Structure formats: C-alpha cells, structure tokens
Amino acid sequence: MEFDKKPLAVEQQIQLLQERGMTIPELKKASLFLTNISYYRLSAYWYTFLQNPKSEHVFIPGTTFDKVLNTYxxxxxxxxxxxxxxxxxxxxxxxxxxxxxxxxxxxxxxxxxxxxxxxxxxxxxxxxxxxxxxxxxxxxxxxxxxxxxxxxxxxxxxxxxxxxxxxxxxxxxxxxxxxxxxxxxxxxxxxxxxxxxxxxxxxxxxxxxxxxxxxxxxxxxxxxxxxxxxxxxxxxxxxxxxxxxxxxxxxxxxxxxxxxxxxxxxxxxxxxxxxxxxxxxxxxxxxxxxxxxxxxxxxxx
Structure with a gap:
C-alpha cells in the first residue's frame, strides 16, 4: 500500500479537528500551538479522546483542544x-x-x-x-x-x-x-x-x-x-x-x-x-x- 496522505496547512488541521468533533474556541491559540508542537505529536495525546472504533477518528463529545493541550x-x-x-x-x-x-x-x-x-x-x-x-x-x-x-x-x-x-x-x-x-x-x-x-x-x-x-x-x-x-x-x-x-x-x-x-x-x-x-x-x-x-x-x- 502506498502512503498517500498529503501535508495540511495549520488552518486545514484545525478544520479537520473540528470536523471530527473537537471543540476549539480559541483558533489563534490552537494555531500557535500547532505551529510550534505539530499536529502529529499532539495526535498521540488526543488518541485517548477518540470514540471506538478509534480508526474512525471521531472525538468523544466534550473533547476540547485545551483538554488535549493539558494532557501534553x-x-x-x-x-x-x-x-x-x-x-x-x-x-x-x-x-x-x-x-x-x-x-x-x-x-x-x-x-x-x-x-x-x-x-x-x-x-x-x-x-x-x-x-x-x-x-x-x-x-x-x-x-x-x-x-x-x-x-x-x-x-x-x-x-x-x-x-x-x-x-x-x-x-x-x-x-x-x-x-x-x-x-x-x-x-x-x-x-x-x-x-x-x-x-x-x-x-x-x-x-x-x-x-x-x-x-x-x-x-x-x-x-x-x-x-x-x-x-x-x-x-x-x-x-x-x-x-x-x-x-x-x-x-x-x-x-x-x-x-x-x-x-x-x-x-x-x-x-x-x-x-x-x-x-x-x-x-x-x-x-x-x-x-x-x-x-x-x-x-x-
């Protein structure tokens, strides 16, 4: 299988997280952290906030960016x-x-x-x-x-x-x-x-x-x-x-x-x-x- 995922701009990363059910009230704050920590590194911390099956990448209701950041x-x-x-x-x-x-x-x-x-x-x-x-x-x-x-x-x-x-x-x-x-x-x-x-x-x-x-x-x-x-x-x-x-x-x-x-x-x-x-x-x-x-x-x- 060929890896075909494309890199996303920070704005696209935020949009994707919102589409998957994460609440992000402060977009500038999220943008700042995603610019300096990286989406991939933070993904290990929001993994526990995903509903089962986790392969669907849908967040548990109430999941916020701040909760993920606090875990980090x-x-x-x-x-x-x-x-x-x-x-x-x-x-x-x-x-x-x-x-x-x-x-x-x-x-x-x-x-x-x-x-x-x-x-x-x-x-x-x-x-x-x-x-x-x-x-x-x-x-x-x-x-x-x-x-x-x-x-x-x-x-x-x-x-x-x-x-x-x-x-x-x-x-x-x-x-x-x-x-x-x-x-x-x-x-x-x-x-x-x-x-x-x-x-x-x-x-x-x-x-x-x-x-x-x-x-x-x-x-x-x-x-x-x-x-x-x-x-x-x-x-x-x-x-x-x-x-x-x-x-x-x-x-x-x-x-x-x-x-x-x-x-x-x-x-x-x-x-x-x-x-x-x-x-x-x-x-x-x-x-x-x-x-x-x-x-x-x-x-x-």
Whole structure:
C-alpha cells in the first residue's frame, strides 16, 4: 500500500479537528500551538479522546483542544520530574560501581576481561566505546591524565566511567559476572542483582524517553521491570495488575524505592502527588496507578 496522505496547512488541521468533533474556541491559540508542537505529536495525546472504533477518528463529545493541550503539558512536566530524579540514581550507581570494584579489583578493573560474562563481545565493545569517548571528550581530567601519565595508558575507572551514559552503566552492570562485589552494589539499592539489573534497564529506557521528549503518561514500556518478591525495605502492599506492570506507575514506584536508598528525605512522593493534583482531569489508569496508591507506605501515606 502506498502512503498517500498529503501535508495540511495549520488552518486545514484545525478544520479537520473540528470536523471530527473537537471543540476549539480559541483558533489563534490552537494555531500557535500547532505551529510550534505539530499536529502529529499532539495526535498521540488526543488518541485517548477518540470514540471506538478509534480508526474512525471521531472525538468523544466534550473533547476540547485545551483538554488535549493539558494532557501534553502534564506529560511534559512528568518527564522533567522523572529525568531530574533519575539523575540522582545514575550518579549513585556510578559511584557505587566504581567504589566497590576499584577497592576489590584495582583502578582499571573495567579493563579486566575476567570480570565480564560469556564471550568477549561486550568486553571489547565497552573498551572501544570508552576509548572513543576519551579520544573525543573535552573533559579536563581526561586530557590532564593523558598529558601527565603514560602508564597505564587509560585513566582509572573513576575518570573513565564518568564518560559513560546511564544506559552504558546499565549494560555494564548487566554484563559483569556474579560475585560478592556485584551483590554488594545491588544490596546498596535494597534489591538483589537480578532485580537491579531489570530496574536499571527499565530506567535507562525511561530516561532516554525523557531526554528525547517521548510521550510517557500512557506509554507501554517495551520490557516489564521485575516486581521484587523479597525487597529489603518498604515496597508496595499491592502491586499493579499484570496488565499494568509495563506502564509508568511501576517505574515511578521503582524510582521512589531507589531514591529512599540514595537520597533519604527526598520530596519525590510529594512532587508526584502535587503534579497529579494540579491535573485532576488526567486519568490515572492510563499510567497504571492502583486505586489506593496514596495509601501505600512507599508513597508516604
């Protein structure tokens, strides 16, 4: 089948939305936002306002442009909040990995092939990636090391791994062989190695989604994070239904749990509660929230 849709001028986009049943009282406002956000991006937010079958593209009565725009604004604020909090977890993970492995295996443990699982594919990929980052970085500490020291050729882990992204740290943890050091890293976050590996993978995806301005509020994550069976600290009394485990609520719970380990006294729970209070019209079930989530100890009751 050939794609035969033609681009529409903003005025035509507005007319099409009105024909499909969306109320747009302020045409200039709609034109401004469609000029700067784009029809296609906003279409992901008005999808939930469509009647069934959604393929008919007819809006539920009462759907307004402002309701769609509020959903977009809510999602943007949610992404910014999540992105900021994951930064704390990323820095803690990097710190703990470097600290524990350096004490046990030396400054340049990331170059020790025996610490990595299976075949050498990931090990060589990591070395290539880090060397590439070190060659192109403008970070003063890397340039200083290379000017001053000739042996070993590459700087210690506390310098080299500062250049690794959260996704790369997640892959690094996943590919390290099980041992007492890896267990200590996981224990620092209050879960076992398998759970932490799964959580880091999910957080890496969500962090990238935030960084690339992807919709989150009603997105299904590509891989469901593991729900811990025996968490060391306060977890959920009632886990999400299995059909909701790949929605953002479970990820928010994971962030809250990890932040309690790495940043005690943080205000994440309050920020989430305030955001939802500011947008009471946003349906929580699209995000996988359980009906009585506010009563969970994890969320501070």
């Amino acid at each position: 604004v809510f999602d943007r604020k949610l992404r910014l909040l999540i992105f900021d909090e994951i930064e704390r977890i990323e820095i803690s993970l990097r710190t703990k990995l470097i600290y524990e492995y350096c004490l046990e295996f030396g400054n340049n443990w990331y170059e020790n092939k025996s610490l990595f699982k299976g075949k050498d594919t990931y090990y060589y990929k990591l070395q290539e990636l880090l060397i590439s980052e070190m060659n192109k970085t403008s970070e003063v500490f890397i340039r200083h090391y290379r000017r001053k020291y000739s042996s070993p050729p590459n700087p210690p882990a506390w310098m080299a791994l500062e250049l690794a992204s959260f996704g790369q740290l997640s892959m690094l943890f996943k590919n390290l062989k099980p041992n007492s050091v890896r267990k200590r890293v996981a224990a620092h976050f209050g879960v076992d190695e398998i759970v932490l590996e799964s959580w880091l993978e999910s957080l890496s995806y969500v962090r990238n989604a935030c960084a690339h301005h992807m919709r989150l509020w009603n997105r299904k994550l590509p891989k469901t994070p593991i729900v811990p069976k025996n968490p060391q600290y306060i977890w959920l009394e009632k886990n999400p239904n299995s059909k909701d485990e790949n929605k953002i609520y479970l990820t928010l719970c994971i962030i809250g749990y990890l932040l309690a380990r790495v940043s005690p006294g943080n205000s994440f729970s309050k920020k989430i509660s305030n955001l939802l209070s500011d947008f009471p019209e946003i349906p929580n079930h699209y995000m996988g929230f359980t009906p009585n989530w506010k009563k969970e100890y994890l969320w501070g009751r």
